Amino acid sequence: MDIIPARPMLRADLRAQGVTGDEIDRARHAGRLTSVRPGAYLRSDDERLADPEARHALAARAAVRQHGAVDGAASHTSAAALHGLPLWRVPLVRSHLTRPGDSGGRRTTYLHLHRAELDADEIVLVDGVRVTSPARTVVDLARTLPFEQAVAIADAALHQKIVTTGELERAVARAGGARGLPAARRVVAFADGAADGPGESISRVRFARAGLPRPELQHVVLDAAGRFIAQVDFWWPGRAVVGEFDGKVKYERLLKPGQNASEVVYREKRREDAVRATGSPVIRWDWRDLDDFADVVTRLAALLTP
Known part of the structure; x- marks a missing residue:
């Protein structure tokens, strides 16, 4: 089969270009062609399939x-x-x-x-x-x-x-x-629209269901001299509590050319230390915590309760 489509093509389109049904089936069995839905095919090495x-x-x-x-x-x-x-x-x-x-x-x-x-x-x-x-x-x-x-x-x-x-x-x-x-x-x-990704959106829903105060999103933390320290995911102004959702996508987005993940993690630790130095406690959670949010709620409630 000479025609391996770089975009989804219907079986009828391939047949119209002279590809036989047997050729299509052989390409599928050989792993060169993948069905994205019945009767529609794409080359198997297309990264979008993953x-x-x-x-x-x-x-x-x-x-x-x-x-x-x-x-x-x-x-x-x-x-x-x-x-x-x-x-x-x-x-x-x-x-x-x-x-x-x-x-x-x-x-x-x-x-x-x-x-x-x-x-x-x-x-x-x-x-x-x-x-x-x-x-x-x-x-x-x-x-x-x-x-x-x-x-x-x-x-x-x-x-x-x-x-x-x-x-x-x-x-x-x-x-x-x-x-x-x-x-x-x-x-x-x-x-x-200030929520930056599904992890933050789901966290917002969980806060509301737990009866926690509604936080500010994407709050900018400044030092005593008014200099920028960090922009944080969640901020509860009454108690100056910071909440951060850690998703793999976040770290990938922070990578600069030539950096690896360990450098970004180190930079994030320095950033968190600077936030804590202002007197704000920081609570972190990730995707795994969304499956059982009770511990995050408990930790936040302890800091948010007068």
Whole structure:
């Protein structure tokens, strides 16, 4: 097989270029070709296949071509993936499409076809693919996903400045009597674009559920002379308590050319020492702590209780 696609291609496209069905199957069995969804293929060494969210976006692109006709658009989780929004612990097996109409939706192993009207301004093009707008996408997911996952998506959309709070509020208002609107209102009211990543968003939800005071986000800590020391993830001004979520992505983002992770960890330790020197206690947690947040809550409550 001479044609190994660098972008998702449908079986019909490959056949139209002269590739036989047997050649496609042999390339798959040889590990040179990978199916991103039934009937859509990509070269197996494409690095996007190793990232679940990127792979979901690839599958969504193919699904729009297979099932979107001319009036449909990638929606829900598929739209979020194409917009580059985080899908923390969201199932990614099915591609989601929305097409106009009030009946005829269906759900199969690899496809969830939604039936709903889409106004012209609720559809945008992402690399040539019809996708629900960021506001419509966030509200659709806020109606249908658990609160934590929906908040992480809404926070990210605001943080990336692909949507505004006003646009989200208008998207909720125009959704009319759609199922799940009370949940969507709660998500939009809670969303905060200052949260820098899903770990911080999930932590915010856990604070609220534990009854802890709402912290300030991305607070700048200064020394006694007013000089910059650090920008911290969470700050409780009443007790001058600092909270820091440690994610692997954070350290990778802090790497400068020629640096390794150990240098960044050392620099972070110096930074934390400087924050502590101002009299502010620092509480840290990471992804593992999100599975059982009780210890973090206990440590924070001890510092925040008068």
